Amino acid sequence: MTLFRKLGLWAAVALAVTAGSASAQSALNDILSNGVLKVGTTGDWNPMSVRDPATNTFVGYDIDIMTKLAEDLGVALEFVPTDWKTLVSGVVAGNYHITGSASISPARLKAAGYSDSYIAVETLPFTTEDKLANFNGWDSINAAGVKVSTELGTTFEKSVKDWFPGAEIVVVEAPARGYQEVLSGRADVFVTSNIEGATLISKFPNVRQIPVDEARAPTPIAMLMPQADQVWINYVNSWIELQKAQGFFDLTAEKWGLLMP
Numbered sequence: 496m497t498l499f500r501k502l503g504l505w506a507a508v509a510l511a512v513t514a515g516s517a518s519a520q521s522a523l524n525d526i527l528s529n530g531v532l533k534v535g536t537t538g539d540w541n542p543m544s545v546r547d548p549a550t551n552t553f554v555g556y557d558i559d560i561m562t563k564l565a566e567d568l569g570v571a572l573e574f575v576p577t578d579w580k581t582l583v584s585g586v587v588a589g590n591y592h593i594t595g596s597a598s599i600s601p602a603r604l605k606a607a608g609y610s611d612s613y614i615a616v617e618t619l620p621f622t623t624e625d626k627l628a629n630f631n632g633w634d635s636i637n638a639a640g641v642k643v644s645t646e647l648g649t650t651f652e653k654s655v656k657d658w659f660p661g662a663e664i665v666v667v668e669a670p671a672r673g674y675q676e677v678l679s680g681r682a683d684v685f686v687t688s689n690i691e692g693a694t695l696i697s698k699f700p701n702v703r704q705i706p707v708d709e710a711r712a713p714t715p716i717a718m719l720m721p722q723a724d725q726v727w728i729n730y731v732n733s734w735i736e737l738q739k740a741q742g743f744f745d746l747t748a749e750k751w752g753l754l755m756p
Contacts, residue, residue, distance in 0.1 A: 580648025
């Protein structure tokens with residue numbers, strides 16, 4: 496092999512290594528270099544993330560968690576509004592470095608990574624007071640003439656379609672919510688987490704939980720992250736472990752009326 500051919504080969508190898516290093520750069524490097532942590536949040540999961548339309552600001556459990564994460568990173572915090580149907584694609588596309596709380600599901604795992612879990616939820620059915628006598632358990636919902644509302648892109652959408660094939664499924668798209676369809680009388684039942692359900696009952700006196708033998712789909716909750724970015728995932732997981740040990744997650748859960756698993 497001539498000297499020029501050797502030099503050409505080494506140059507090609509060096510170029511490939513450089514390109515590979517650039518493409519593999521962690522979100523952590525981007526956050527520290529630019530001084531901003533970008534967080535995708537829906538703003539429609541009370542009390543996890545709630546957007547105030549008047550000020551376009553967010554409050555909630557997730558907001559407190561991400562504020563602390565940005566503080567410990569020593570960077571500014573930017574919330575990027577998203578919705579449930581684009582939550583995964585947004586983190587995959589790099590629109591944000593991480594999301595607020597999301598249930599862990601096989602479908603999402605195909606495209607995105609997750610942090611370690613720090614809280615868990617269960618699913619319960621709800622209706623309004625005037626319709627409560629029509630239902631007694633999960634099976635009573637799966638009947639002709641019953642309208643079950645749900646939101647496009649959420650894990651609840653798949654659940655209600657699987658659980659209630661005999662009912663009519665009403666799918667709404669954000670910013671509309673499934674519970675709003677029930678409150679307006681356009682649907683009879685919605686399902687949501689025990690966390691949001693308790694919040695809705697306290698906010699809307701007309702909302703009632705349908706009696707069931709047990710909740711369904713106990714699900715760990717975590718933050719969505721870029722699937723291949725193990726450096727960033729490792730950092731966040733270590734941070735979660737540290738904050739658990741120091742009591743931050745317990746104190747934040749207590750503040751927002753949440754029970755830790």
